[in-house]
Amino acid sequence: MDSVKHLRFDVAVVGAGPAGIAAALAAADSGKTVGLIDDNPAAGGQIWRGAQNVQRHSVSAVWLERLNKSAIQLVRGARVFHAADGELAAESDDSAIQISYGKLILATGARELYLPFPGWTLPNVMGAGGLQALVKSGLDIAGKRIVVAGTGPLLLAVAAYARKCGAKVVGICEQTTRPRMARFGMKMMLVPGKAAEALHFAYELRGIPHWTDCWPVAAFGNRRLESVRISRQGQTSEIECDYLACGFHLIPNVELPRMCGCQLKNGFVDVNEYQQTSVAGTYCAGEPTGIGGLELALVEGEIAGYAATNWEDRAKHLFPKRARYQTVVRILKAAFPLRPELKNLARPDTLVCRCEDVSHERLCEYTSWRAAKLHTRCGMGPCQGRVCAPAAEFLFGWQIDSVRPPLYPVRCSSLAAIPSHSVPRN
Amino acid sequence: MNKPSEVVIVGAGIVGAACAFELAAEGLRVLVIDEGFPSTGATGAAMGHIVVMDDSEAQFAITRYSQILWDDLCDQLPAAVEFDPCGTLWVAADEEEMAEVRRKFDYYRERGVNAEILDSQQVRDAEPRLRAPLTGALRVPGDSVVYPPCATGFLLQKARELGARIIHGRPVAAIGAGTVRLADGTVLAAAFIINAAGQSAPQLSRGISIKPRKGHLVITDRYPNFLRHQVVELGYLKSAHSLTADSVAFNVQPRKTGQILIGSSRQYGAQNSTVDESILARMLQRAFEYMPDLNSLSAIRVWTGFRPATPDKLPLIGPSPEDPSVLVAAGHEGLGITTSLATAKLICAQILGQRPAIPVQPYLPSRQMTAEAHV
Numbered sequence A: 001m002d003s004v005k006h007l008r009f010d011v012a013v014v015g016a017g018p019a020g021i022a023a024a025l026a027a028a029d030s031g032k033t034v035g036l037i038d039d040n041p042a043a044g045g046q047i048w049r050g051a052q053n054v055q056r057h058s059v060s061a062v063w064l065e066r067l068n069k070s071a072i073q074l075v076r077g078a079r080v081f082h083a084a085d086g087e088l089a090a091e092s093d094d095s096a097i098q099i100s101y102g103k104l105i106l107a108t109g110a111r112e113l114y115l116p117f118p119g120w121t122l123p124n125v126m127g128a129g130g131l132q133a134l135v136k137s138g139l140d141i142a143g144k145r146i147v148v149a150g151t152g153p154l155l156l157a158v159a160a161y162a163r164k165c166g167a168k169v170v171g172i173c174e175q176t177t178r179p180r181m182a183r184f185g186m187k188m189m190l191v192p193g194k195a196a197e198a199l200h201f202a203y204e205l206r207g208i209p210h211w212t213d214c215w216p217v218a219a220f221g222n223r224r225l226e227s228v229r230i231s232r233q234g235q236t237s238e239i240e241c242d243y244l245a246c247g248f249h250l251i252p253n254v255e256l257p258r259m260c261g262c263q264l265k266n267g268f269v270d271v272n273e274y275q276q277t278s279v280a281g282t283y284c285a286g287e288p289t290g291i292g293g294l295e296l297a298l299v300e301g302e303i304a305g306y307a308a309t310n311w312e313d314r315a316k317h318l319f320p321k322r323a324r325y326q327t328v329v330r331i332l333k334a335a336f337p338l339r340p341e342l343k344n345l346a347r348p349d350t351l352v353c354r355c356e357d358v359s360h361e362r363l364c365e366y367t368s369w370r371a372a373k374l375h376t377r378c379g380m381g382p383c384q385g386r387v388c389a390p391a392a393e394f395l396f397g398w399q400i401d402s403v404r405p406p407l408y409p410v411r412c413s414s415l416a417a418i419p420s421h422s423v424p425r426n
Numbered sequence B: 001m002n003k004p005s006e007v008v009i010v011g012a013g014i015v016g017a018a019c020a021f022e023l024a025a026e027g028l029r030v031l032v033i034d035e036g037f038p039s040t041g042a043t044g045a046a047m048g049h050i051v052v053m054d055d056s057e058a059q060f061a062i063t064r065y066s067q068i069l070w071d072d073l074c075d076q077l078p079a080a081v082e083f084d085p086c087g088t089l090w091v092a093a094d095e096e097e098m099a100e101v102r103r104k105f106d107y108y109r110e111r112g113v114n115a116e117i118l119d120s121q122q123v124r125d126a127e128p129r130l131r132a133p134l135t136g137a138l139r140v141p142g143d144s145v146v147y148p149p150c151a152t153g154f155l156l157q158k159a160r161e162l163g164a165r166i167i168h169g170r171p172v173a174a175i176g177a178g179t180v181r182l183a184d185g186t187v188l189a190a191a192f193i194i195n196a197a198g199q200s201a202p203q204l205s206r207g208i209s210i211k212p213r214k215g216h217l218v219i220t221d222r223y224p225n226f227l228r229h230q231v232v233e234l235g236y237l238k239s240a241h242s243l244t245a246d247s248v249a250f251n252v253q254p255r256k257t258g259q260i261l262i263g264s265s266r267q268y269g270a271q272n273s274t275v276d277e278s279i280l281a282r283m284l285q286r287a288f289e290y291m292p293d294l295n296s297l298s299a300i301r302v303w304t305g306f307r308p309a310t311p312d313k314l315p316l317i318g319p320s321p322e323d324p325s326v327l328v329a330a331g332h333e334g335l336g337i338t339t340s341l342a343t344a345k346l347i348c349a350q351i352l353g354q355r356p357a358i359p360v361q362p363y364l365p366s367r368q369m370t371a372e373a374h375v
């Protein structure tokens, strides 16, 4: 039987992405004990993962360096799968971990939305961030032909990264309209730091076609991807490629906040100006409060870290900075709404749930997620709807209901080691 | 709505669905109404063990009859119902439980149910993952497993093909005197009304008593061939009998998907559907005691459900004590997936004035009135 570890922190931070790192560092300024828990082998989150070996003075290097030098206890490779009554339960490779805390900061980030279209389950069709993560962990894409498709600035980041790693980026398919894209570019120029970023991307991506009003319609290949059919300004054409990296929006990871009892507003965790959620003593920062990019995640994290250690003054100082970056949330929302045509890409036999092989056609018979789930097994597999539930929400407009433990698959022994309380809770 | 229905069934759980199929097959015009969607209630949370039980003669009669009905149906069941004739292994951990194995064996054999006593070594051969040594076990090969929501879907589909109509998302506010009043004010007339509202049945028919009995279940990832039978500890009988204390028992089920469903717990008085960590931990510890390898399997989900329990652990099947135009078909506790089919036969026989295959007296709701009078 696995061992059970007990940890206690004045401030526990879940998620060691930019928001969590900033929060942990701010909280540690007070001298309180801070634990930073993340399911990956190293800190950094989606964007800084594997960034240990980048240039010394980059933003990521500076933050990661500060983290290394701090007294913060980094709990690596530990996934929080349950929360109740002021305690967290996590699992690592060799043990179950019970974590109690005075204050809790949730910085769980976001994941990608996958939209089903014919061929989307072929090997080498993947999420844009997913491809990036694979490359960071060793996949060699030198000389490979890559089509990047979907929406939003993530496409540019991934395309630039892929090119830097030696891939041939055949084209970037952006589903939004040309006028929206143009307005987006203009507005972002006014956000501090973003003009430089845009120029940087423009330079890195020079010569790569960037099509607007363009999206993937189907992917083809025998055993793995060979080509993709795209719709571009009303015309379809086929492009040969080795990888198709799709990124349609990010989905905030609100499952753990919900399990902690935090209220949501329009799908995001509802927080006050101090980043405090509806649950006293529980804070939230980064993507779960709104998709707004790196700078916003950092400043929200700092505010949460200060507020959780009763340093309201310091937190307040950062309000104007946060306000500047919050405009990004609005700009992104206005620029990249998903077009309705994307709801019609799936054919009757296109799989929506790949864990349980449930086709689009079978889901069409139902009127709610729960009914569809019970009767078709959609979302009942190991990913527990992490992939198909957001897709079903977009395709059918269904409300996705209850969160239940475990948030992620865990060993039965870890489940049996959830902290429990002798007082019955009814 | 077109022609008036002859029978309105309130509730599209497995019991309502089975009644709809049976009555439609007899040529009656049937309408099923559910406030949620089919299998919203206990049916959607159940294990789906089709099992012969012998707590009482009446329980034996209805479970055995039902099991035969499931076997008759099995050729028609689509793959989604995941029918699996895996049998049950009742395991004995000590001599006292072994005595129970022998008693149960005799009881089943006398009544024509195939069963087989296994010694310690045979138990190991039958289920190598069980801890050794166990004293022995009773194998009942005729028991099986289904996936309850799809079994319900199948019964409703059959009923539909025979002309039944099903509406969902419409709560029923009141029933009686040949009418069904929906919460939105619609009033429907029917010659017969069947109250198959599960745990909520007493809200529609006064004079009957059903209490929710909470249970927890854990489902794992796929581990084909990990388990062959539904395996239940005989200590289960000791704990399941208690009408007050919270209890847990080792009860694991192989799913056709290769997944393992781990149960079980029983709690009275718990109204909230949230997972109770302490009972969950106790339930899993109990399972690890019997099958240590379970502890390293990946658990993908935990949920709870409420068994609609009557004080004497027998279902209520027959005229409502307060209004004979209403037939109650509810209160099936932890056996409603099994006993749904026999329940439908008994209801149908009462409506058509036919002689049922097993005596209906033990299940008549009026017994609850008599029982109360005795208190």
Ligand SMILES: Cc1cc2nc3c(=O)[nH]c(=O)nc-3n(C[C@H](O)[C@H](O)[C@H](O)COP(=O)(O)OP(=O)(O)OC[C@H]3O[C@@H](n4cnc5c(N)ncnc54)[C@H](O)[C@@H]3O)c2cc1C
Binding pocket: A014, A015, A016, A017, A018, A019, A020, A037, A038, A039, A040, A044, A045, A046, A047, A078, A079, A080, A081, A107, A108, A109, A110, A111, A112, A128, A129, A130, A132, A154, A157, A158, A250, A253, A256, A285, A286, A287, A288, A292, A293, A294, A297, A407
């Ligand atoms: C797939 C993907 C790729 C991206 N690529 C880029 C890019 O190339 N360039 C760019 O500018 N922006 C990118 N972004 C956006 C960028 O991540 C955000 O703008 C911002 O940095 C988010 O910071 P965060 O701290 O809120 O979240 P994240 O960086 O997502 O950090 C959250 C961390 O919490 C961990 N976590 C979550 N739940 C648990 C749990 N229950 N237990 C333990 N740990 C948990 C996660 O594993 C993760 O490490 C990407 C986002 C995604 C989702």
Ligand SMILES: Cc1cc2nc3c(=O)[nH]c(=O)nc-3n(C[C@H](O)[C@H](O)[C@H](O)COP(=O)(O)OP(=O)(O)OC[C@H]3O[C@@H](n4cnc5c(N)ncnc54)[C@H](O)[C@@H]3O)c2cc1C
Binding pocket: B010, B011, B012, B013, B014, B015, B016, B033, B034, B035, B036, B037, B038, B039, B040, B041, B042, B043, B044, B045, B046, B047, B048, B049, B050, B051, B170, B171, B172, B173, B196, B197, B198, B199, B200, B201, B204, B214, B215, B216, B217, B304, B305, B306, B307, B308, B329, B330, B331, B332, B333, B334, B335, B336, B337, B338, B339
């Ligand atoms: C954890 C657990 C494990 C179990 N394992 C097994 C097992 O292995 N084998 C077995 O045989 N049984 C098992 N059972 C028992 C079985 O689930 C129940 O006995 C059975 O599902 C009861 O079916 P039902 O149709 O009576 O009730 P339900 O499924 O609860 O259906 C009642 C329906 O009525 C509807 N309804 C209620 N009120 C109204 C209203 N006012 N208007 C309209 N509609 C209404 C509800 O929405 C619901 O759909 C288990 C139960 C639990 C909780």
